[in-house]
Amino acid sequence: MKLFEHEVKEIFRANGIAVPPGRVVSDPAGAVVAYEWLHVPSVVIKSQVLVGGRGKAGGIRFAASAGEAAEVTRNLMGFNIKGEIVKSVLVEPRLDISKELYLGITWDRSARAPVIVASASGGINIEDVAHENPEAIKKIHVDPDLGFEPFVGRELAAKVGIPREHSQIFAEITGHMYALFVRYDAELVESNPLALTGDGKLIAADARLNILDDALFRQKEFGAKASDRLSELPPLERKAKQLGVQYVELDGSVGIIGNGAGLTMATLDLVKYYGGEPANFLDAGGGSSEESFLRALGVLAENPKVKLIFVNILAGITRCDDVAKAIVKAKTELGLNKPLVIRLAGTNESEGRKILSENGMSAYSAMEEAAKEAVRVARAGEASA
Amino acid sequence: MAILIDERTKVLVQGITGREGGFHAQQMIAYGTKVVAGVTPGKGGTLFGGSVPVFDTVEEAVNATGANASVIFVPAPFAKDAALESIEADLPLTVVITEHIPTYDAWRFISHARRKGKRVIGPNCPGLISPGRSKVGIMPGSVFERGVVGVVSRSGTLTYEIAYQLTKAGLGQSTVIGIGGDPIIGTGFVDALEMFNKDRVTRAVVLIGEIGGNDEEMAADYILKEVRKPVVAYIAGSTAPPGKRMGHAGAIVSGSEGTVAAKAESFKAAGVQVAVTPDEVPRLVASSLKKTSA
Numbered sequence: 001m002k003l004f005e006h007e008v009k010e011i012f013r014a015n016g017i018a019v020p021p022g023r024v025v026s027d028p029a030g031a032v033v034a035y036e037w038l039h040v041p042s043v044v045i046k047s048q049v050l051v052g053g054r055g056k057a058g059g060i061r062f063a064a065s066a067g068e069a070a071e072v073t074r075n076l077m078g079f080n081i082k083g084e085i086v087k088s089v090l091v092e093p094r095l096d097i098s099k100e101l102y103l104g105i106t107w108d109r110s111a112r113a114p115v116i117v118a119s120a121s122g123g124i125n126i127e128d129v130a131h132e133n134p135e136a137i138k139k140i141h142v143d144p145d146l147g148f149e150p151f152v153g154r155e156l157a158a159k160v161g162i163p164r165e166h167s168q169i170f171a172e173i174t175g176h177m178y179a180l181f182v183r184y185d186a187e188l189v190e191s192n193p194l195a196l197t198g199d200g201k202l203i204a205a206d207a208r209l210n211i212l213d214d215a216l217f218r219q220k221e222f223g224a225k226a227s228d229r230l231s232e233l234p235p236l237e238r239k240a241k242q243l244g245v246q247y248v249e250l251d252g253s254v255g256i257i258g259n260g261a262g263l264t265m266a267t268l269d270l271v272k273y274y275g276g277e278p279a280n281f282l283d284a285g286g287g288s289s290e291e292s293f294l295r296a297l298g299v300l301a302e303n304p305k306v307k308l309i310f311v312n313i314l315a316g317i318t319r320c321d322d323v324a325k326a327i328v329k330a331k332t333e334l335g336l337n338k339p340l341v342i343r344l345a346g347t348n349e350s351e352g353r354k355i356l357s358e359n360g361m362s363a364y365s366a367m368e369e370a371a372k373e374a375v376r377v378a379r380a381g382e383a384s385a
Numbered sequence: 386m387a388i389l390i391d392e393r394t395k396v397l398v399q400g401i402t403g404r405e406g407g408f409h410a411q412q413m414i415a416y417g418t419k420v421v422a423g424v425t426p427g428k429g430g431t432l433f434g435g436s437v438p439v440f441d442t443v444e445e446a447v448n449a450t451g452a453n454a455s456v457i458f459v460p461a462p463f464a465k466d467a468a469l470e471s472i473e474a475d476l477p478l479t480v481v482i483t484e485h486i487p488t489y490d491a492w493r494f495i496s497h498a499r500r501k502g503k504r505v506i507g508p509n510c511p512g513l514i515s516p517g518r519s520k521v522g523i524m525p526g527s528v529f530e531r532g533v534v535g536v537v538s539r540s541g542t543l544t545y546e547i548a549y550q551l552t553k554a555g556l557g558q559s560t561v562i563g564i565g566g567d568p569i570i571g572t573g574f575v576d577a578l579e580m581f582n583k584d585r586v587t588r589a590v591v592l593i594g595e596i597g598g599n600d601e602e603m604a605a606d607y608i609l610k611e612v613r614k615p616v617v618a619y620i621a622g623s624t625a626p627p628g629k630r631m632g633h634a635g636a637i638v639s640g641s642e643g644t645v646a647a648k649a650e651s652f653k654a655a656g657v658q659v660a661v662t663p664d665e666v667p668r669l670v671a672s673s674l675k676k677t678s679a
Contacts, residue, residue, distance in 0.1 A: 107488055107568045109598040112495060144496035185487050215487040217462060250626065261566065262540020262595060265621040269645075270662055272624045281625075314546045316525030345549065347525060367546065368664045 008207035022092035028070035034091035100193035123193040185215030252277025255306035276375035293326035308339040310374035320352025343370035387515035397452035406458030422446040465490035481507035505571025511563035532557015535581035538593035554667035574604035596622030605651035615673035
């Protein structure tokens with residue numbers, strides 16, 4: 001679960017990491033109050049959205065008077081940033097930044113440990129820096145026995161080339177950030193930029209903290225927020241999430257249901273390989289039951305972009321007869337009338353096939369054959385449309 | 386031989402009295418796995434399925450039965466505790482099936498196992514099977530057959546798919562390992578390749594990867610340096626849009642890192658044959674086995 005910048009800054013502020021003073025507002029009048037409260041000539045007004053790249057998309061603007069702050073806020077409210085609508089903005093003093101640094105902590109798969117990443121080239125997409133100028137990125141892995149000790153922060157400061165007068169505070173910020181990483185079960189804690197200001201302070205000008213969804217059971221203060229955040233998702237993805245199936249919407253017309261993430265991914269790839277365009281990724285789950293399949297079919301039945309549904313099941317724990325029953329129910333009870341291409345193999349395959357044939361349907365046994373047929377049906381549908 | 390598990394593996398099931406643990410304990414027994422004990426705190430002294438003794442602690446179970454592998458089905462909030470208990474009881478192999486374990490918890494028990502020189506597989510994995518000998522985990526026994534192909538995979542059902550296609554093509558498997566799709570896992574591709582490389586039964590290896598991270602690239606490096614057996618790879622996720630999570634936590638493409646194309650390039654440079662579709666895997670394995678035996 002991603003937190004909004006202003007929420008993360010509250011957490012930073014309460015945990016020893018300096019952030020600019022700021023107010024979250026959602027209308028021009030609020031922006032005027034914030035401007036006057038800040039009592040500075042120039043402010044930055046930042047759209048509060050969860051997607052990255054809002055600066056490039058025009059979601060961060062400046063204002064030099066109360067009237068301008070109101071005007072900018074009016075323009076930003078309701079602004080669409082990569083599909084996400086701006087519902088609030090954060091008003092802060094415009095900082096006098098002399099240097100932009102990067103500091104972040106995340107999990108390193110290959111080292112199997114948390115990694116603290118820092119760079120003197122902050123303020124821009126850190127993945128671009130990593131790509132174009134990898135030497136500019138310094139990393140330290142956290143030792144599982146030691147955890148974080150202050151010397152780790154000092155070492156990092158030295159590697160990055162933080163000026164000596166700031167290295168102590170940089171090390172402290174690193175330690176505070178690691179404490180938050182652990183306490184909040186974070187996937188990522190980051191400040192980009194961590195700003196060195198003209199008057200010699202280190203301030204988290206931007207702040208991100210993503211909490212691992214799997215840890216929400218013990219991050220109770222965020223549990224309620226997590227369900228609110230569902231409203232940020234596209235409607236069908238939200239519905240799928242509520243139903244407990246894995247769903248990602250794509251641009252094509254071939255609806256796809258598989259069991260298990262890997263097999264579903266491979267099914268999408270195969271449809272694409274044979275010239276079709278997947279409409280979605282929908283994993284009904286490795287051990288899915290009749291009910292979960294019915295729910296999965298329901299999600300796709302509602303999507304108008306889906307011209308046909310390709311069901312690809314290799315049943316291990318899942319049973320083919322449960323899948324077949326769900327398909328029959330989807331037709332009779334949900335009124336599913338999109339064309340279906342079905343592949344069934346594995347546990348209880350013959351029982352599943354029998355149920356399908358009693359209801360005038362049939363199934364392929366090889367996924368490649370089924371994928372070719374799904375693409376053919378999709379194309380025929382487009383040609384006749 | 387096979388790797389990690391065989392006829393002599395004595396399995397204890399942590400969480401045997403739970404719904405998942407109970408179901409899969411029965412499936413394992415039906416497959417022929419020697420399930421010698423169960424552990425559920427507070428249920429010690431009872432029998433599971435009329436024959437498998439249940440203990441309160443792993444230590445008691447090991448002392449009484451000589452178990453040498455544990456498979457964990459306990460719910461995510463308690464999984465770290467269960468895994469540490471197994472590692473501390475000096476079990477050489479701990480297989481963590483449980484999904485949704487917080488990454489921090491996985492890091493704690495995986496780093497502890499490394500320090501103690503014990504092997505962890507998973508978490509969030511389907512376990513492993515040495516067909517015809519033993520299975521530890523949740524893989525459906527029916528799609529596998531005993532043979533000479535080692536399989537290592539980040540996925541569950543895709544592994545079954547490819548094993549099913551191998552089996553249909555008459556290519557049995559030595560051991561099939563699902564290493565799990567989480568960001569922090571106990572056994573990676575390189576660990577599995579190292580074991581398959583040494584195993585006398587295994588004559589070819591199939592590696593099933595997916596988008597995200599750089600595990601496949603590291604595997605390619607290792608293969609180039611160390612592995613002389615033929616390796617065939619399949620990588621899922623070429624249609625995945627950047628930044629979106631495709632089911633597995635690790636399966637996210639960011640920038641150009643982690644793409645199928647980048648991984649396929651690394652594999653090809655290491656002499657690994659890359660299958661574009663799943664049904665190409667058995668064809669490539671069959672032809673590479675022919676070449677090595679000629």
